[in-house]
Amino acid sequence: MVRRDNEFSFPFPAASRRSFLSLSAAASAAVALRVVTEPMLAHARPHNFPKDGIRIDANENPLGPCASAREAAAAIVAQGGRYSDWLTDDLVKTLAEMEGLKLEQVRVYAGSSEPLHHTVAAFASAQRSYVTADPGYEAGMFTAKAIGAKLVKVPLTKSYAHDVKAMLAAAPDAGVFYVCNPNNPTGTLTSHSDIEYLVENQPKGSVVLVDEAYIHFGDAVSVMDLVKAGKDILLLRTFSKIYGLAGLRCGAVFGRPDLLEKIENYGGWNFMPITAMVAASASLRDTQLVPERRRINATIRGQVFAWLDRNGYSYIPSEANFFMLDTKRPAKPAIDAMAKQNVFIGRIWPAMPTYSRVTIGTGPEMEQFQTAFQKVMTGAVTASVGAIPSWGELGKRKRNFEGGVIRT
Ligand SMILES: Cc1ncc(COP(=O)(O)O)c(C=O)c1O
Helix, strand or coil, X not given: CCCCCCCCCCCCCHHHHHHHHCCCHHHHHHHCCCCCCHHHHHCCCCCCCCXXXXXXXXXXXXXXXXXXXXXXXXXXXXXXXXXXXXXHHHHHHHHXXXXXXXXXXXXXXXXXXXXXXXXXXXXXXXXXXXXXXXXXXXXXXXXXXXXXXXXXXXXXXXXXXXXXXXXXXXXXXXXXXXXXXXXXXXXXXXXXXHHHHHHHHCCCCCEEEEECCCHHHCXXXXXXXXXXXXXXXXXXXXXXXXXXXXXCCCEEEEECHXXXXXXXXXXXXXXCCHHHHHHHHHHHHCCCHXXXXXXXXXXXXXXXXXXXXXXXXXXXXXXXXXXXXXXXXXXXXXXXXXXXXXXXXXXXXXXXXXXXXXXXXXXXXXXXXXXXXXXXXXXXXXXXCCCCCCHHXXXXXXXXXXXXXXXX
């Protein structure tokens, strides 16, 4: 561990200090925007989880931090009276070494939601569209709307990959192309070559923002090589998913230093929580963590899919720690009927109104999910809360989804 006594030095790393001092008026205004995160989206409808509730609605990792991360976080609490920013430097160094990048190509944040939000704020605008998949992870759409950028939603292909050619065609004025790989909420993959095509053909001045929050769970090929090659790309990773640190808050963004400085203008720089820094570093040092957790998730996911198959239920096969489950009716009453049985499954995307996103929990949790879902599908447990869209409305939404680009 590199230690540096910085008590009397200026308390910001050089690059951050520069951008902190050069915040433009527009950037300062953008700082006030709210960062939208997965738990905010997952828990948009009011419910208090009972203590024994099965929470498979927010793509969290039921395993939590690994043993060495827990020990490191607990051990550092006594030093919580100090900022200790060298712990952040340590994490940046470890990430840079692991990915074969220079230090200045890596920034860490308290979760990847912040750099996602700031990238949209920095590169999209009233003149430059925010282009995303439909269905896709919504967080960046909120930022786009808040800053008055045009939001362009492009349907996934038939195999649920990003339709990169349609994305390019839909927005010659794009500022940001957001590609989530595997995609949230479908858990499906977009090929490296497709993302490369997008990067090579994007309009000048735009960035491709690739979100690899769930990359460790499946076979998606990372585009870190495109970061290394200095392309117009920013890549997000988080410690909230396979590493199980969602509540401790740690994420990272990788990219060319000039791109990173631009997004820093929108968020400034702040000291990171030291518990998260040491837990993240310890997690990276645990070389068994990723393969082991990937295997555990794939095994449970496979068992759930086999059960769904045996019972004739439909879903979208996924490479992540969640999947889209077809309830064969407007999904809201099914979600509520599951909640009645203490099983909290995820939200609905307008493009797929009969589906709910389900997170892979532990084996016993997924058994409870299966029991509850069987009761919902056989009509043994029902619930009907709130307004249910009519079939006419559902048909209209579906046609929009299938029928090409949606401009909002
Ligand atoms: C696709 C995607 N990106 C980014 C995030 C942000 O995660 P965090 O801010 O916890 O790092 C999430 C959280 O669920 C997500 O699903």
